[in-house]
Amino acid sequence: MDARGIINYYGMLRLLKALEGHGFTQKELKRIAAHLELEVERGLFLSQPKQAA
Numbered sequence: 001m002d003a004r005g006i007i008n009y010y011g012m013l014r015l016l017k018a019l020e021g022h023g024f025t026q027k028e029l030k031r032i033a034a035h036l037e038l039e040v041e042r043g044l045f046l047s048q049p050k051q052a053a
Contacts, residue, residue, distance in 0.1 A: 008040070
């Protein structure tokens with residue numbers, strides 16, 4: 001895993017912790033984590049910079 005992957009992973013952990021702090025249940029957090037895992041597997045990172053045309 002490169003540095004970008006580590007940063008994205010860390011960001012996902014922070015997101016899940018924040019959601020937990022706002023009262024999300026473990027079931028909801030697991031569903032969100034599963035969705036994030038699918039996004040990572042597909043290579044869809046929302047934080048990727050857009051390239052100029």
